[in-house]
Amino acid sequence: MSKEPESPDIVGKGSQDTTSVDDRGLQFYKTHLAQLSDAQEQVPLKDHVRLILSEPKNEVIVNFPVRMDNGSYELFTGYRIQHNNILGPYKGGMRYHHDVTLDEVKALAALMTYKCALLEVPFGGAKGGIRINGRKYTPGEQEAITRRFTHDLGNNIGPDYDIPGPDMGTNSQTMVWMMDTYMNMQGAVDKNAKRRIVTGKSITSGGSRGREKATGQGVIYCIQEWANERGVRLDGAEFIVQGYGNVGSNAAQILNRLGAVLTAVQDHTGSIYNADGLYPRKLAQWVEENGGVAGYPGSEAIDDSAFWGVSCDICIPAALELQIDAEVAQSLDCKVVAEGANGPTTVEGAEVMRERGIDVIPDIMANAGGVVVSYFEWIQNKRSETWQLQEVDSRLHMKMKRAYYEMRAFAREHDIDNRSAALAVALRRINEVYVERGVFP
Numbered sequence: 001m002s003k004e005p006e007s008p009d010i011v012g013k014g015s016q017d018t019t020s021v022d023d024r025g026l027q028f029y030k031t032h033l034a035q036l037s038d039a040q041e042q043v044p045l046k047d048h049v050r051l052i053l054s055e056p057k058n059e060v061i062v063n064f065p066v067r068m069d070n071g072s073y074e075l076f077t078g079y080r081i082q083h084n085n086i087l088g089p090y091k092g093g094m095r096y097h098h099d100v101t102l103d104e105v106k107a108l109a110a111l112m113t114y115k116c117a118l119l120e121v122p123f124g125g126a127k128g129g130i131r132i133n134g135r136k137y138t139p140g141e142q143e144a145i146t147r148r149f150t151h152d153l154g155n156n157i158g159p160d161y162d163i164p165g166p167d168m169g170t171n172s173q174t175m176v177w178m179m180d181t182y183m184n185m186q187g188a189v190d191k192n193a194k195r196r197i198v199t200g201k202s203i204t205s206g207g208s209r210g211r212e213k214a215t216g217q218g219v220i221y222c223i224q225e226w227a228n229e230r231g232v233r234l235d236g237a238e239f240i241v242q243g244y245g246n247v248g249s250n251a252a253q254i255l256n257r258l259g260a261v262l263t264a265v266q267d268h269t270g271s272i273y274n275a276d277g278l279y280p281r282k283l284a285q286w287v288e289e290n291g292g293v294a295g296y297p298g299s300e301a302i303d304d305s306a307f308w309g310v311s312c313d314i315c316i317p318a319a320l321e322l323q324i325d326a327e328v329a330q331s332l333d334c335k336v337v338a339e340g341a342n343g344p345t346t347v348e349g350a351e352v353m354r355e356r357g358i359d360v361i362p363d364i365m366a367n368a369g370g371v372v373v374s375y376f377e378w379i380q381n382k383r384s385e386t387w388q389l390q391e392v393d394s395r396l397h398m399k400m401k402r403a404y405y406e407m408r409a410f411a412r413e414h415d416i417d418n419r420s421a422a423l424a425v426a427l428r429r430i431n432e433v434y435v436e437r438g439v440f441p
């Protein structure tokens, strides 16, 4: 979708060449199914549970027009996929990215189901998004797009039914626009009870302390557990990060406070390197002001392909899916990959890492901190409470640690990798509930 329309009045979405993007979405969905199938070998699922989990419960697609600042109109496609709600209301982020496809959102929604089950968060799994390059739009246009999308989703979302949160390309401001729109669609009496329609809000508008950094914080709690188990010192360890948005930049700043040194970063503007270390906080400020890591003073630009081969202890992919394929996995020079992003590893990439003895902390474990603190935010809104940061962090730490050890115990007991173990623990939990409850009627 171009900001400068070919026709002065109306731009449709039909002119986009989306073939390769659609292929990538499908590849991601198939990757997820392959990972799930490996995990299912460990957990004897009932047939009906296998069937139910094989497809999302609901797939909502809305096409909606928005008036741009220059008076033209654009038509947008928004998705909300509700994968499963046996454990609680649907929960999952909203992604604004030019590569969003139905298959991608389906895979992300399914991952949310298993993430919540693994972490014992009483939510189901959902995901949504709009296929746009948010950076092309003015703040006013972004607000209009978000408000119209929320309006058109209507009762397909709800504070006890389906609760959106932030993901790539969206942030606390996006969530506050969604909340305000939804609240204004309700009767005046009920309005304030609907604040928990979204999580990841700013603290001023009802968000939780610690939510902004929660996903990055959770990644680091996992890395600390891994380091304890492996006897690796984090003080002085070197790490690289792909993606310097919410997850990547927070993870980098927290790990750096533990003494680890950030040597290379890649984002959509390029790859940068400094053998003596980059300042994670200053880099975050630079990205905020300049839109990306490229040109950061005190760094040298390196090839995007060279980024993955930078020698380090810890690699944190925190951008897009399917980044670590067989070739990239072959070039990695690290001890562990902690998946801040959802689905960053292909089936072939995982195989190569296994052969090469590179540990993996899989996405549904490593990046679960976001949904855990979203759950805390939802509880605080429901009870009209405000928790201090220390309380949020210590509750998050406990939940991450418990799930991490459950994953590791399962992996050791069955001699399988962490990803299959994490998915198997989640599947076992979901299976038990379905067996107890049966299928209506």
Ligand code: NAD
Binding pocket: 166, 167, 168, 169, 170, 215, 242, 243, 244, 245, 246, 247, 248, 266, 267, 268, 269, 292, 318, 319, 320, 321, 340, 341, 342, 367, 368, 370, 371
């Ligand atoms: P974000 O929009 O804040 O940042 C995304 C980052 O990815 C940016 O630095 C961007 O430059 C980079 N990026 C985009 N395209 C790229 C490309 N082609 N090559 C290299 N870098 C590229 O997004 P985020 O919220 O940090 O999410 C990042 C990942 O973490 C996603 O996979 C998301 O699903 C996952 N995640 C996010 C949360 C959360 O709470 N925000 C929770 C769990 C998982």
